[in-house]
Amino acid sequence: xxxxxxxxxxxxxxxxxxxxxxxxxxxxxxxxxxxxxxxxxxxxxxxxxxxxxxxxxxxxxxxxxxxxxxxxxxxxxxxxxxxxxxxxxxxxxxxxxxxxxxxxxxxxxxxxxxxxxxxxxxxxxxxxxxxxxxxxxxxxxxxxxxxxxxxxxxxxxxxxxxxxxxxxxxxxxxxxxxxxxxxxxxxxxxxxxxxxxxxxxxxxxxxxxxxxxxxxxxxxxxxxxxxxxxxxxxxxxxxxxxxxxxxxxxxxxxxxxxx
Amino acid sequence: xxxxxxxxxxxxxxxxxxxxxxxxxxxxxxxxxxxxxxxxxxxxxxxxxxxxxxxxxxxxxxxxxxxxxxxxxxxxxxxxxxxxxxxxxxxxxxxxxxxxxxxxxxxxxxxxxxxxxxxxxxxxxxxxxxxxxxxxxxxxx
Numbered sequence: 001x002x003x004x005x006x007x008x009x010x011x012x013x014x015x016x017x018x019x020x021x022x023x024x025x026x027x028x029x030x031x032x033x034x035x036x037x038x039x040x041x042x043x044x045x046x047x048x049x050x051x052x053x054x055x056x057x058x059x060x061x062x063x064x065x066x067x068x069x070x071x072x073x074x075x076x077x078x079x080x081x082x083x084x085x086x087x088x089x090x091x092x093x094x095x096x097x098x099x100x101x102x103x104x105x106x107x108x109x110x111x112x113x114x115x116x117x118x119x120x121x122x123x124x125x126x127x128x129x130x131x132x133x134x135x136x137x138x139x140x141x142x143x144x145x146x147x148x149x150x151x152x153x154x155x156x157x158x159x160x161x162x163x164x165x166x167x168x169x170x171x172x173x174x175x176x177x178x179x180x181x182x183x184x185x186x187x188x189x190x191x192x193x194x195x196x197x198x199x200x201x202x203x204x205x206x207x208x209x210x211x212x213x214x215x216x217x218x219x220x221x222x223x224x225x226x227x228x229x230x231x232x233x234x235x236x237x238x239x240x241x242x243x244x245x246x247x248x249x250x251x252x253x254x255x256x257x258x259x
Numbered sequence: 260x261x262x263x264x265x266x267x268x269x270x271x272x273x274x275x276x277x278x279x280x281x282x283x284x285x286x287x288x289x290x291x292x293x294x295x296x297x298x299x300x301x302x303x304x305x306x307x308x309x310x311x312x313x314x315x316x317x318x319x320x321x322x323x324x325x326x327x328x329x330x331x332x333x334x335x336x337x338x339x340x341x342x343x344x345x346x347x348x349x350x351x352x353x354x355x356x357x358x359x360x361x362x363x364x365x366x367x368x369x370x371x372x373x374x375x376x377x378x379x380x381x382x383x384x385x386x387x388x389x390x391x392x393x394x395x396x397x398x399x400x
Contacts, residue, residue, distance in 0.1 A: 116279075
C-alpha cells in the first residue's frame with residue numbers, strides 16, 4: 001500500500017476529486033467559489049486604498065470646488081448662449097459681438113445677517129481675491145444677489161429677497177419685462193407689468209441684462225402668483241427665487257472683467 | 260458681559276442653522292436686556308457691544324440701528340431701577356417692548372408694510388419673548 005493511500009481514506013479522495021472536477025467544469029459553481037475566495041483580498045485591498053487615499057482628501061476637496069466653479073460657469077454660459085440662439089432665430093442674423101465669458105471663483109458663505117429686514121450673507125472672498133462691487137453672485141440654481149460691501153478678504157452680499165434688491169427681470173416665455181424687487185420674507189415681486197401682461201403661474205423669470213452688472217438670461221425665479229389690477233392698469237407677480245437662498249453654502253462670484 | 264457675549268454668539272450660530280432670520284429669536288436683545296438689568300451702570304457699554312455686533316451685518320441704517328440698541332439699553336436700565344428688575348415678569352415686559360420696538364421700527368424704516376410681514380414680525384417678537392425663560396435658566400446656573 002502506498003504512503004498516500006494509507007493516509008487518505010478512499011471516500012475522502014473520491015469527494016475531493018468530484019468537487020475539483022465540478023469546480024473546473026461547472027462555470028457558475030466555479031465563479032461563486034472564486035468570488036468567496038477573493039473576498040479577503042478585496043477587503044484588504046480596499047483598506048489599503050482608503051489609507052493611501054486619506055492624505056489626498058484635501059486636494060480632492062479643492063478639485064471638487066474647482067469643478068463646481070467650472071460647472072456653474074458652464075451653466076451661465078449655456079443660459080447666455082440660449083439667449084443668443086433665440087435672438088439669432090428671431091432676427092435671422094448673427095450677433096456682431098458676443099461679450100467675452102466671465103471668469104469666476106467659488107466663495108464660501110461664512111455668516112448670515114441677524115437682522116430680518118436686511119438679508120445679507122458674508123463671503124470668505126474679498127478684494128484681494130479679485131472680487132469687485134460689480135461681481136455677480138450665483139449658485140447652481142440662479143442669481144443669489146450682488147456685492148454691497150467689499151473688504152480685503154470678505155464681502156457682504158445683499159440677497160435677492162432683501163427689500164432694497166432691484167433687478168431687471170424678463171419672463172422667459174413671453175419676453176415681458178419688469179423689475180424684480182425683494183420683499184424681505186423669502187419672496188420677490190415682479191413689478192411694473194401691464195394689466196394685460198402675458199405672464200402666468202409657473203413662468204420662469206430671468207435677468208433682462210438691462211443695465212447693472214447682471215448678464216442676460218440668468219435664472220431669477222418662478223412665478224407663483226399673478227395679481228392684476230384693472231383700475232390701476234398694472235399687474236405684479238409673486239416670484240419664488242430660483243437660488244436656494246435658505247441653504248447657501250458655496251456660491252460662484254462672477255466678475256465682469258475676469259480675475 | 261459673558262451672558263451678552265454668549266447670546267450674541269448663539270444668535271449668530273442659530274441664524275446660520277435656521278436660514279430665515281424671522282424664525283430665529285433675537286437672542287442679542289435677550290442678552291442685552293438681561294445683562295443690563297444685572298448691571299445697570301454698564302448699560303452704555305453693553306448696548307454699544309450689542310449694537311456694533313448687529314451693525315456688522317447691516318448694509319444700511321447703521322446709525323438708527325445703533326441708536327435703537329442704545330435706546331433699549333437706556334430704557335432697560337431706567338425702568339429696571341424703578342421696578343424690580345430681578346422679577347421675571349418685569350424682564351419679560353422690557354424684552355417684549357424692546358423686541359417690538361426694534362422689529363416694527365425696522366419695518367417702518369424700510370417702509371415695508373404688508374399683512375404677511377406684520378404676521379412674521381409678530382411671530383418674531385413672540386419667539387424672542389419665549390426665549391427669555393430658557394436664557395434666564397441657563398444664566399442662573
